[in-house]
Amino acid sequence: MSGCGKVKAWQVPLRLVTGAFILHSGMEKWDGPDEQAQGVHGMARQTFPFLEDIDAPKFLKLLAAGEIAIGAALLTPMVPSRLAGAALTGFAGSLMAVYAQTPGLRKEGSVWPTPDGIGVSKDSWLLAIGLALTLSPHQKHLKHVKHAGHLKHHGGHHKHHCRHEQGGHPGHHGHLKQAKQVAKEAKEAKRLAKDVKGLSQDGHSHHHAHRHGPGHARKGCPAHH
Incomplete structure (x- = not known):
């Protein structure tokens, strides 16, 4: 039956x-x-x-x-x-x-x-x-209720997954923040190194011009050999 x-x-x-x-x-x-x-x-x-x-x-x-x-x-x-x-x-x-x-x-x-x-x-x-x-x-009503419950469960799982990807999960928030800070410091150090190198080259050119005169060719200077 x-x-x-x-x-x-x-x-x-x-x-x-x-x-x-x-x-x-x-x-x-x-x-x-x-x-x-x-x-x-x-x-x-x-x-x-x-x-x-x-x-x-x-x-x-x-x-x-x-x-x-x-x-x-x-x-x-x-x-x-x-x-x-x-x-x-x-x-x-x-x-x-x-x-x-x-x-x-x-x-x-x-x-x-x-x-x-x-x-x-x-x-x-x-x-x-x-x-x-x-x-x-x-x-049909039972099937509709069951389907609605499945969609609700799937929606909750999707929301949790999105929060996890966006760093909303409390277990990963600290790690992401620390990684961002390290990357920022590395970028700052690289920029400082570039600035120091530029200042060093500008200082050498200024010292050479002051010693030999502005018309002196840097190519013949022993400091360049």
Whole structure:
């Protein structure tokens, strides 16, 4: 049942058990005796007065057909769980309305059943199962939430990576700052060495001109040999 992709694993036992139970109940009512038809119809028409216009045997057939359809829907994997759950919720809600309106099924001033009402009160479990199936998240919604969570995680990882590259990581900030300082000092030392060399050459030329005169050729000076 779960292989079709529409039924989640936790829904399988709910659909399987309730579907089989309701299907079996409907098949038994289909050929039910007149006594059963009169009893079921009598309880139903107290809660739903419009059923007075329907004969008891016909009503039992209609009820049986409805139960068979709901049971088959729950047992069919192609039927979405939310759709099958909605049908089960409506059916179980009607049964609980009969339980609430029929005298003798509940203790006076209480929601708890009398011995005669225990069988009908247990249909509250069907109502709970129907609501659980109806309110279950849609498969597309779950995929969207999962995809959004993946994007959020990827975005956080990308942000951390960018901070790491920009030196925002506290473990590397000191090393980068120290490397920049060393490079700056090396560049300054190189510039100073260049300036010293230039000053040295200018000083030698000035001393030569002062000693031999400005017209003296530096090429013939022994200081250049």
